[in-house]
Amino acid sequence: MNWKRRFLNMSAPGYDNSAGRTPPPGFSGILGQETAKKFLKQVMANRKVPHAYLFTGIPGxxxxxxxxxxxxxLNCREPVExxxxxxxxxxxxxxxxxxxxxxSVVPKGRNIGIDRIKEINRELGFAPVSGGYRVCVIHQAETMTPESANAFLKTLEEPPDGNILILKTTESADLLPTIVSRCQKVPFQPLPASEIETWLIRNRGIGPDVARLLSRICSGSPGRAIRMYESGFLEKRKAWLERLIRLPGLSKLEALDTALACAEEDRKNGIDQVVSGQPGMLDMLAVWANWYRDLLLLKAGGTKDRLVNIDFFDHLTEISAGYNIDSIIAGITALNQAQLDIRRSRNVNLVMIHTVLGLNRASKTSGHTEDE
Ligand SMILES: [Zn+2]
Structure with a gap:
């Protein structure tokens, strides 16, 4: 196979030279993550570059x-520090x-299948075109099937010269231990809200009020904050919170209708924004979980500056007064469980009925409302 053919192969399905990203100006253009950056620079300084890495941390x-x-x-002809x-x-x-x-290797559908891994194994066998390092990034590495992961083990253990492999995932526990043990672990940490707030204002020109809200609700992920801003997430979030606020006043039948309406939205928008680009069911459950977290915080005497949903402060204060701590904790547990169940089984209808009716019942037993 000549170099042209090899180059063309990189554009084949499953290969995407950038995963749709604008290349950054380098390490200096990346917000935070000083430990990860320092580690990778140290690796280069040591002149003994390990060939496999596992980057872990939440998306964005x-x-x-x-x-x-x-x-x-690694490929720069005249690197500066x-x-x-x-x-x-x-x-x-x-x-x-x-x-x-x-x-960049991305899942096709829900998985990175065995055929894709065989293609990569073959591709990495050719010398890098540029004469430097070829860097192969496996996005959502947890979507490799067990068969794919096993077919990748040998490459990961000892890739052909000139290849660097970077696996990306949220949590290393989602990967086979045999994969994890062959990689240098590079953890990425969520960023403080204040840092994200400043960055959104200075680098993205977002207004202070919106930047403040985004920095609180993005779970420490600047990429998520930007996606939220650009995808209409804030409007969705407002509608989801209003739906949650109405829930205690609903009858069982009305709560059931709400659960089915949620599940129907999920069919339209997909499971979450990371996958579909649209705010989805997991995003809604996360928004609801943050609401209960705020209720708990207020119940425990926390102040406004520590809330996620700062724009709903008055509502939260009023509502938290009607709940007891056990009911709030039950709500948080139910929402965490719902997120896990949806990730595992995808039976959204059942999970939502169970969760919404559970929250509806918990709000009544907490004395929040007598209306049933
Ligand atoms: Zn350069």
Whole structure:
């Protein structure tokens, strides 16, 4: 196979040179994640670059940007303090999104199947086109089937020269231990809300009030904050919270209708924003869980500045007075369980009926309302 053929192969389904990202200016352009950046620079300083990494952490906190910055720095002709110069030929190729030795492997449907892994194994057997390092990023590595993961073990253990593999996942526990043990672990941490708030205002030109709200509800993920801003998430969230606020006043039958309406929305919008780009059921459950967290915080004497849903402060204060702590904790537990159940079984109808009726009942037993 000549180099042209190999280059074309990288554009085949499942390969995407950038996973749709604009290449970052290098490590210096990534918000936070100082420990991860320091570790990767140290790796380069040691001149003994391990060949397999596992980047862990919630979506949107900079794992892909860091993988790209690492690939840029490794291939840069004139790196500056182990960061890419941004000017040399390979940096410019990254800038145009056409560096030939950066591969992104994404799930097709729900999985990264065995055929895809066989393609990667074959592809990595050829020398990198640029003569430097080929960096192959496996996104959502947890979606490798057991068969795929096993077929990837040998490559992960000892990839052909010049290849660096970066697996990305939220939690390493979602991967087979045999995969995890072959990788250098690089954990990525959620960022403080204050840091995200400042970044949204200064770098994205978002107004202070919206930036403040986004920084609270994005769970420490700047990427998530941006997606929320751009996808109409804030309007969705408001509707979801209003639905939750109405729930205690509903009869069982009305609560059942609400649960079915939630499940119907899920059919339209997909499971969550990470997968479909649209706010989905898991996002709604997370918003509801944060609501209960805020109720608990207020019940325990917490102040407004520690709330997630700062724009609903008055509602939260009024509602928390009607709940007892046990009911709030039961709500949080039910919502956490619902998120787990939906991820595992995808039987959204059943999970939602169980959860919504449970919340409806809990609000009544807590003395929140006598209306049934
Ligand atoms: Zn460069």
């Amino acid at each position: 906190i900079g794992k892909t940007s860091t993988a790209m910055a690492f690939a840029m720095a 182990f960061d890419a110069c941004g000017k040399c030929i390979s940096c410019r190729q990254f800038g145009r999104n056409n560096f030939p030795d950066f591969l």
